[in-house]
Ligand SMILES: CC(=O)SCCNC(=O)CCNC(=O)[C@H](O)C(C)(C)COP(=O)(O)OP(=O)(O)OC[C@H]1O[C@@H](n2cnc3c(N)ncnc32)[C@H](O)[C@@H]1OP(=O)(O)O
Ligand SMILES: O=CC(=O)O
C-alpha cells in the first residue's frame with residue numbers, strides 16, 4: 001500500500017485521500033492543521049496507551065503467580081480479595097457523587113427502549129439499522145417464531161395473520177387501553193382512551209399514541225389488503241423500536257488494514273452526512289436503501305408534530321489494545337487504533353453536530369468505548385476525548401462516552417470508572433460476553449472453569465448484572481444516561497426473547513441490546529409493559545451485591561464429567577469457533593449467525609469467540625481434555641462447518657493447512673497467552689495473511705503482458 005507523509009506520520013494513501021477529499025471539506029478544518037494536531041495527539045497519547053497495556057500485563061502476571069502459589073487449595077476469598085487490593089487491581093471507592101453530563105438527547109437520557117447494534121462494514125444492514133427506529137409489529141409477529149413456529153415461504157396465511165392481529169391488539173389493550181371495551185372491538189374513528197393524553201397525533205384516520213415516552217402508530221388504510229379485512233381498517237401497528245443504534249467498529253467487525261478502516265469510516269460519514277445509500281438484490285429485485293425521512297403528524301391541537309425517522313446513532317470505537325497499519329508513528333510503529341478511531345469518528349461527526357443535527361439534536365457525539373480495564377483507562381479515554389475536542393474545535397464534553405462494563409477490573413471498580421468520565425458519560429452497558437471471556441482468562445490458572453452454559457448461572461454474573469444497575473443509579477445515571485444490558489445472541493429465537501428479555505427493563509435497564517430490527521420491535525413491547533424509570537427507586541433502595549461475590553471465580557466443583565459430556569462441550573465450542581473464524585479469516589465477515597450443535601443459529605462475534613477459545617484453553621491447561629481430544633473435536637467440527645457452508649461458492653474448506661483452521665487452532669492452543677484472552681491479535685494476523693494470499697493469487701492469474 002502506498003503511503004504519504006503527513007506531519008511526520010506515515011499515512012496510508014487511501015486514508016489520507018479520504019480525509020482530505022471527503023471528510024474535511026465542510027468542517028472548516030484545514031488539512032495541515034488536522035494532520036499536525038493528529039500527530040501531536042498520537043505523540044501525547046500513544047506512550048500512555050502502551051503503559052496502560054503494560055499495566056494490564058503486570059496485573060495478570062501477578063494474578064497468575066498468586067494462583068500458582070495456591071494450586072490445589074480452595075480459594076480463600078478474603079485473602080484473594082485482599083491480594084487484589086494490594087496489587088491495585090481493586091481500588092478505593094470514590095466518595096458518593098453524581099454524574100453531571102449535559103447535552104444528552106432524550107432517547108438516551110429519559111426514554112427507555114431497545115438498542116440495536118450493527119457491524120459498520122455491512123452497509124445494507126447499517127442503513128436498515130439506522131431506519132429501525134420504527135418497525136411493524138404485525139411483520140415482527142408474523143415473520144418470526146414469536147407467536148408460532150415460522151412458516152416456510154409461501155402465500156399469506158390468513159389464520160396466522162388473524163393470530164398476529166389479535167396479539168397486537170392485546171398489546172394495545174395493555175399499553176394504550178380504551179376507556180371501555182377492547183381494541184379488537186374498535187371500528188374506527190377517534191377512540192376514547194382511558195388516558196386521553198396518550199393520543200398525540202393524527203394523520204387522516206391513522207393515529208399516533210404515546211406510552212412511557214414511546215410512540216405507537218396505528219395505520220388505518222381501508223384499501224390495504226390487511227386493513228380491508230379489519231373492522232377499523234387497521235392495516236398495521238408500528239412501534240417506535242430501536243431508539244438508539246450502535247454503529248460498531250469493534251466486536252462485530254473484521255477491519256485489519258487501511259482499506260478496511262476507510263470502508264468503515266466512509267459508512268459512518270454517509271450516516272453523519274445523511275447521504276448513505278446502498279443498492280442490492282433481494283427476492284430477484286434490485287432495491288435501493290436510503291436513510292428514512294422524518295414522520296409528520298398533526299397534534300390534537302392542530303399543530304405539526306415531527307418525529308425522527310431514524311434511530312439515534314452511537315459509534316463504537318475499538319478499545320486500547322490494537323494498533324493499525326493505516327497510520328505509522330514517526331518511530332515506524334503502528335498507531336494505536338483506538339486513538340485513530342477517536343479522532344476519525346469524531347471528525348466525521350462534525351458533519352452532524354456542526355451542520356445537519358439530524359442525528360443528535362442536542363449536538364453530541366456518542367462514542368461507545370469497549371474493553372477498558374479499570375478507572376485509569378477510563379480517565380485516559382476522558383483526556384483523549386478532551387484533546388480530540390480541542391483538535392476539532394468542539395465545546396468541552398461534546399463527545400459523550402458509553403462505557404462497556406465488560407472487563408472484570410471495570411466491574412470491580414465500576415463507581416471509580418464512572419467517576420473518571422463523570423462529565424461526559426452517557427451509558428454503561430453489561431457486555432456479558434466479553435466479560436465472561438475475561439472472567440475465564442483472568443483466573444485461567446486457578447483451575448478448570450464450569451461448563452460454558454453454567455457460566456450464565458454463576459454467582460459472579462448475577463452480582464455483575466445487579467451491581468451494574470445499582471451502581472449506575474447510585475452515580476445518578478437514571479434520567480441522565482443509559483443503563484444498558486447485553487445482547488440477545490439467538491437471532492432466530494424470538495419467542496424465547498419475548499419471554500426472557502422482559503427481565504432487562506424489570507432489572508432497571510433503560511436499554512438492552514438486540515441483534516436485528518425485528519428483535520428491536522418485539523423487545524420494544526417490554527418497555528411498554530414495565531415503566532423502567534418508575535422502578536428505579538425500588539431498585540436503588542436495596543444495596544448492591546458485595547464485590548466479594550462479584551469476584552467469586554466460577555471454578556468447577558470437580559471435573560468428573562463423563563467422556564460424553566466433555567466431548568459435547570468441546571464439540572460445541574469448536575463448532576461455534578470454527579464457523580465464525582472461517583468467515584472472519586477468509587471473507588472478512590466480523591459477525592455471523594453460526595449453528596450450535598443443537599442447530600440453533602447463534603450470533604458469533606469476537607466476544608463469543610473469546611469465550612469459546614478461552615474455555616477450551618482453560619480445560620486444556622487443567623487436563624480436563626487433552627490436546628489430541630481438542631484436535632479431534634476441531635477436525636470433526638471442521639467437517640460439519642464445511643457442510644454448513646456447502647452452498648457458498650466463495651467458501652474455503654477448513655483443511656489442516658487452511659489459514660482459517662490454523663487461526664482456530666492458534667486461538668485455542670495459544671489462548672492462555674493472548675493478552676487478556678483477546679482474539680483480535682490472532683484474528684488480525686491471520687486475516688492479513690489471507691488478504692495478502694488473495695492478492696498474490698489474483699496477481700498470478702493476470703495474463704503475462706498485462707500491467
Ligand atoms: C458481544 C457484542 O458486541 S454484541 C454486538 C455485536 N453484534 C452485532 O452487532 C450483531 C448484529 N447482527 C447481525 O450482524 C446479524 O443479525 C447476524 C449476523 C447475527 C445475523 O445475520 P443474518 O443471518 O444475515 O440475518 P437474517 O438473515 O436473519 O436477516 C437479515 C435481514 O435482517 C436485517 N438485519 C439483521 N441484523 C441486522 C442488524 N443488526 N441491523 C440492521 N439490519 C439487520 C438485514 O438487513 C436483512 O434484511 P434485508 O434483507 O432487508 O437487508
Ligand atoms: O460487547 C458486548 C459484549 O458482550 O462483549
Ligand SMILES: [Mg+2]
Nearest residue numbers: 251431434607
Ligand atoms: Mg464486547
